[in-house]
Amino acid sequence: MATISDVAEKTGLSKATVSRVINNHPYISKEKRELVYKAMEELGYHPNPSARRLRGQLTNTIGVIVPRIVNPFFSYLVDALEQVAYENNYQVLMFQSDEKKDKELYFLNLLKTKQVDGLIMTSIENDREVIESYTKFGPILLCNEYMSQSDLPVVRVDQMKAAYLGTKHLLDRGYRRIAYCTGGLFVDDGKDKDRNVGFQKALNDYDIQINTSWVFINKHTIEDGKQVMRQIAEMRDRPDAIFTGSDEIAAGVLREAKSLGLNIPEDLAVIGFDDQPIAEMIDPALTTIRQPIKEMGRESVDTLLRLLKNHPLDQTDQELSVELVVRSST
């Protein structure tokens, strides 16, 4: 591996000058500049990132925390983030928090030790103060999830509108007995709370009270969806529609409904969230709310890179809009 000293020696210049050429400093003569480029080329020289890092330089690496990569929403998000990062010559260090505080902390520490230049968090486990205390080591951007009363920059979709849109759609179709699934640990803040508000608001428009026995919390997976369907089937007083928190839950509901001999949407209308590929594949095809994942990825990386370059942000809170995709499950 060639080092900067090799380049210096080969050109007869000092390391300082070579370094200046590499970093595009002014006041370098054209001849020397070209001499250095030529030598770098010939030696196959690439600066050692660890050495640069040690001098407090940027690492060209951004960290991304997701709860679980196997959740398709997050794998598509990471895909989008990685593509944009690559276009900008950045690498992505991906990390799964598993929804655990200590794993999240472990990863936040990489910012402290300058392993990553900045961080994109797509979920939040620790308290606001804890996370904000790490901003002194590098920029942190929230993508998808957010915290109110925080001045961290955030890129997200309008969850309230999304939930409102979906619920309104059910109501417009004539359903009045609407069940509701939510992740819901963060009930007092963040995206789940916004969804709750949107759901509530749509029901208010129609003067309908929420039936709390039709509210299911802490639901995420296909298995959860199946279990919800079983619970509903056993109820004497059943809902006629359900707003689920994700396409996966919805898929579980559909699957179990089929096993129980129930018809969708006649016996139960189902609306999903995300518009994952699976939404189109299952039968009946799923009505769902499409999230603009690609745009979220692009906006997030663009914004983080702007922060890294100390460019001013036009806005610290970017809200992207969602879209209702009507298929056959409602």
Next chain:
Amino acid sequence: MATISDVAEKTGLSKATVSRVINNHPYISKEKRELVYKAMEELGYHPNPSARRLRGQLTNTIGVIVPRIVNPFFSYLVDALEQVAYENNYQVLMFQSDEKKDKELYFLNLLKTKQVDGLIMTSIENDREVIESYTKFGPILLCNEYMSQSDLPVVRVDQMKAAYLGTKHLLDRGYRRIAYCTGGLFVDDGKDKDRNVGFQKALNDYDIQINTSWVFINKHTIEDGKQVMRQIAEMRDRPDAIFTGSDEIAAGVLREAKSLGLNIPEDLAVIGFDDQPIAEMIDPALTTIRQPIKEMGRESVDTLLRLLKNHPLDQTDQELSVELVVRSST
């Protein structure tokens, strides 16, 4: 940020001794050792990884190349790899090759610059010689994909047996006119070739010739599956069963069959590959070949860490076995 000098100063020892304590060198007195630990604790000291890296130390980071993370097979694989890596105090730098040679090369170079200690490749784009030339910078392990005539360590499933098992199943059920999908760019080597051989072998057992107009190459996605189904529907001489290269292709086939008013498995039996969650969700549920992803992840990381520690390997080629999961599509 506290440095090693701070610890040295606080304990009244030299940096050398502190470093020795950190790295568990022998010949340190118990008192000094504890003194250092105490000071490190109090200062909240963590060694700077860039500095260690610069001295040629390990980075505690392994790189993982996948073609696309949105492919569920790979997101589950990365999940498994990351879990095991975390247990061993390693981070995973994930990278998508997008099946492009230049992206793969870019990532291989991280090994050269010691950004990662070792590499796990779950797909291969460049030639054998190119990839092997990077082993002088750190260990490279192949996981899932492999190259013959290469002495790179590999963790994989017995693809030949897998394809044989699936095809045999179709034949045993009475299907004789069997179509075949493959990724198939690497037709002369690697996992796709093994599958081809397994498929061939099963047909030979029943004295059946392959009908080449029923062979579809370069298929990967749901969309590809739909397209294959459309092609089949237009044939005068149709197959009665199809072996697909992945559950996604199979899902596409099923979906399009439904649109075309065809019945599965009566009009066309379909067998998938991987046993992804979607296999259970679609209708009819998919018969498929289950790959032991968790074990592959564990074996891969364990093996790579052993290589990093210069422990000898019992075997450089680990083959895990697959399992046929019979559902309703055959």
Next chain:
DNA sequence: TCGTTTTATGAAATCAGTTTCATATTTATC
């Protein structure tokens, strides 16, 4: 023409660790 900028370069310090070399004690061996 002389003093002041501007341009161009290099020596040496610096980042935060690890490792080599030297050296001082102990402990073991004959």
Next chain:
DNA sequence: GATAAATATGAAACTGATTTCATAAAACGA
């Protein structure tokens, strides 16, 4: 009790870059 080996520690060199400080030459202004 003398010699060899094992234990314990520190000073300084080293990793590969960037940056500061110093300095020389060229360009500029009066």
